[in-house]
Amino acid sequence: MEKYEAINKVVYNPKSTSPFAFRFYNPDEMIAGKSMQKQLKFAMSYWHTIDAAGTDMFGGDTMDKYFNKTGVERYIAKANFAFDLMDKLQIEYYCFHDVDIAPQGNTFAENTKNQNKMVDYLFTLQAKHGKKLLWNTANNFSDKKFMAGAATSPNADVFALAAAKVKWGLDTAKRLDASGYVFWGGREGYDTLLNTDMGLELDNLARFMKMAVEYKHKIGFTGAFYIEPKPKEPTKHQYDFDAATCMNFLRKHGLENEYKLNIEANHATLAGHTFQHELRTAVINGALGSIDANQGDPFLGWDTDQFPTNVYDTTMCMYEVLKAGGFTTGGLNFDAKARRQSNTFEDILLSYIAGMDSFALGLRMADKLIRDGRIDEFNNDRYASYNIGIGKKIIDGTTNFDDLYAYALSRENIQVDSGRQEYLESVINNILFGN
Ligand code: XUL
Numbered sequence: 001m002e003k004y005e006a007i008n009k010v011v012y013n014p015k016s017t018s019p020f021a022f023r024f025y026n027p028d029e030m031i032a033g034k035s036m037q038k039q040l041k042f043a044m045s046y047w048h049t050i051d052a053a054g055t056d057m058f059g060g061d062t063m064d065k066y067f068n069k070t071g072v073e074r075y076i077a078k079a080n081f082a083f084d085l086m087d088k089l090q091i092e093y094y095c096f097h098d099v100d101i102a103p104q105g106n107t108f109a110e111n112t113k114n115q116n117k118m119v120d121y122l123f124t125l126q127a128k129h130g131k132k133l134l135w136n137t138a139n140n141f142s143d144k145k146f147m148a149g150a151a152t153s154p155n156a157d158v159f160a161l162a163a164a165k166v167k168w169g170l171d172t173a174k175r176l177d178a179s180g181y182v183f184w185g186g187r188e189g190y191d192t193l194l195n196t197d198m199g200l201e202l203d204n205l206a207r208f209m210k211m212a213v214e215y216k217h218k219i220g221f222t223g224a225f226y227i228e229p230k231p232k233e234p235t236k237h238q239y240d241f242d243a244a245t246c247m248n249f250l251r252k253h254g255l256e257n258e259y260k261l262n263i264e265a266n267h268a269t270l271a272g273h274t275f276q277h278e279l280r281t282a283v284i285n286g287a288l289g290s291i292d293a294n295q296g297d298p299f300l301g302w303d304t305d306q307f308p309t310n311v312y313d314t315t316m317c318m319y320e321v322l323k324a325g326g327f328t329t330g331g332l333n334f335d336a337k338a339r340r341q342s343n344t345f346e347d348i349l350l351s352y353i354a355g356m357d358s359f360a361l362g363l364r365m366a367d368k369l370i371r372d373g374r375i376d377e378f379n380n381d382r383y384a385s386y387n388i389g390i391g392k393k394i395i396d397g398t399t400n401f402d403d404l405y406a407y408a409l410s411r412e413n414i415q416v417d418s419g420r421q422e423y424l425e426s427v428i429n430n431i432l433f434g435n
């Protein structure tokens, strides 16, 4: 197999047998009214791709991402690698945590100094390579000061540090013209109620989220805010459990117009939901913002962050995205890492190619499914009783329990039509594998 350095640019070549070609992703091809590039808006995740090197609970790095350098020089080399990789893969966007882009020292002041140097450098790289920041975020969970949470820490100094890090993140988002900013709870949650004032912690989280909105408006950052739901890991009970829980939190605190959601496939499955369920929940609440595109392993109970290759899932994901009118500020960020044994630079390319092609195929299939029309037609028929008569009155709000009581007395012989699940599943297979 060719070496990483020998590959200039991965291009669309459906007939090629080279591992370094796209079989389904053709950036300029129009699908459902937009180029595939604009429909999919792929982003590279800095933490997994540029930093993570294979460490797990039982062993250290299996990959070398140090570039034979130390300190800020190492992070300059990492950034050069990142933008070169995005060029090779034709990826337009990237995402990072504050700690991903620069060496971390002993103090907040030292960290921001290093990070600011790197932000200046990323600014020049973005212009030089024509890349954009989809979103950035704060790592408010790795440092031991965040062991009991950040905005939900029992220690007010930690709340202040977390706020300071998000302030830095928002200034940076504005400077790098990010399309969004993500809040993933990290350790916002708890392990036991014996040591947790859950009411106070959730109210503090709301106070934090409100201050973030105030600051955003103060500095004129116009990107979107996203909350990323996750049910567990690292804490036993994460406060942002799933999309519905997040919406409840946002509405309780009057924040529903300020935040959308960043839905992650593996987080959905950890919550016992399908990826599509979480996406639909976001859509019907007007809160579909962005997507962390990955997949879990059904036999492992944790967040494995694998590159997505399940085409049923990518199809139904893009079906939800297309039905919702496509991405605006958001996109598909590969919050995914090559497996520990896939430890070469070639594997980085191969895993992105697998993920991008799986989503490109998903987009093609979702468009086909919508144009085919059988699913829509079936559902229009299924709910047709709400278009006329008593159903229409229910929808219009022109009936009440007395009316419905009288109506039900006259309708003893009610027949509910078949749900035809197996037929609908075969339609999906027809679209995926038929001619
Ligand atoms: C953790 C996770 C994070 C967020 C950003 O499970 O998904 O990487 O996406 O902090």
Ligand code: CO
Pocket: 184, 228, 264, 292, 335
């Ligand atoms: Co994520």
